[in-house]
Amino acid sequence: MNKKTGKKKRRSLFVAAVIAMAVLSLGGCKKSEEAAAEKETAKTGQEKQPVSGIAYETAADAFVDFGVLQSENPDIFGWLYIPGTGIDAPVLQSMEADDYYESHNAYGEKEEGGALYTELANLKNMCDFNTVIHGKTSKDGRKGLFADLYQFADPEFFDQHEDIYLYIDGNLLTYTVFAAYERDNTSLIRDYDFTYGLGCEQFLEELYEKEMGKNLREGWEGVTPYHFLLTLTTRQGGDAGKQFIVVAALVGDAAGTIDRTVEW
Numbered sequence: 001m002n003k004k005t006g007k008k009k010r011r012s013l014f015v016a017a018v019i020a021m022a023v024l025s026l027g028g029c030k031k032s033e034e035a036a037a038e039k040e041t042a043k044t045g046q047e048k049q050p051v052s053g054i055a056y057e058t059a060a061d062a063f064v065d066f067g068v069l070q071s072e073n074p075d076i077f078g079w080l081y082i083p084g085t086g087i088d089a090p091v092l093q094s095m096e097a098d099d100y101y102e103s104h105n106a107y108g109e110k111e112e113g114g115a116l117y118t119e120l121a122n123l124k125n126m127c128d129f130n131t132v133i134h135g136k137t138s139k140d141g142r143k144g145l146f147a148d149l150y151q152f153a154d155p156e157f158f159d160q161h162e163d164i165y166l167y168i169d170g171n172l173l174t175y176t177v178f179a180a181y182e183r184d185n186t187s188l189i190r191d192y193d194f195t196y197g198l199g200c201e202q203f204l205e206e207l208y209e210k211e212m213g214k215n216l217r218e219g220w221e222g223v224t225p226y227h228f229l230l231t232l233t234t235r236q237g238g239d240a241g242k243q244f245i246v247v248a249a250l251v252g253d254a255a256g257t258i259d260r261t262v263e264w
Contacts, residue, residue, distance in 0.1 A: 079167040085148035139237035146234035152180035174252030178220035200225035
């Protein structure tokens with residue numbers, strides 16, 4: 001073998017070795033990435049899930065996709081989110097009956113737990129004096145879409161948790177909780193005519209009446225019929241005589257669309 005031939009063979013062997021090392025390196029990276037992905041899947045126990053739709057939507061990320069929600073059920077007009085609780089769910093209104101979602105879930109399917117809903121007397125644009133949202137709590141108080149409302153009966157929790165967020169299509173509304181108490185299990189919408197200032201005042205008189213166990217936030221003694229209220233109402237299944245309500249006042253209107261004329 002001459003010297004030139006020997007050098008050429010050594011060069012070829014060197015190049016082949018470099019290529020082989022590169023292939024092994026790339027293969028190793030790919031396998032490492034696949035292994036990491038498999039490890040993450042094993043850790044979560046499932047593949048990555050969608051982030052929208054009734055089953056996966058959350059307002060904790062400050063965004064609600066109403067296009068997707070309403071494609072699943074056009075009765076969805078809002079999404080209620082209360083930090084510090086597990087309340088993070090759609091709000092619906094049925095044209096079929098006021099209490100339709102008392103016994104149907106957010107998909108419109110029969111289900112004992114129901115869904116969060118408003119009655120037909122309330123406008124879906126949130127421009128009423130008092131929008132009343134209903135939700136269920138189980139007999140033992142541990143389950144139900146509105147079971148966590150009872151946390152506001154605790155004065156300490158009430159003091160530390162003020163904010164309620166309601167998303168509607170094209171707007172984000174912020175409310176401050178200023179009252180929480182038990183009342184007779186009657187319909188607020190039927191007890192008081194909220195379309196007139198007098199009916200609004202009558203409700204406020206009830207709210208400010210001094211009673212044991214009623215939580216009222218300091219500095220909110222001056223609510224008038226010109227405010228916009230959100231009242232969340234529930235009751236434990238075994239207590240037919242009382243309902244628990246949490247009342248909040250509008251403090252933020254991102255789109256600037258909430259308005260009305262008060263008639264007396």
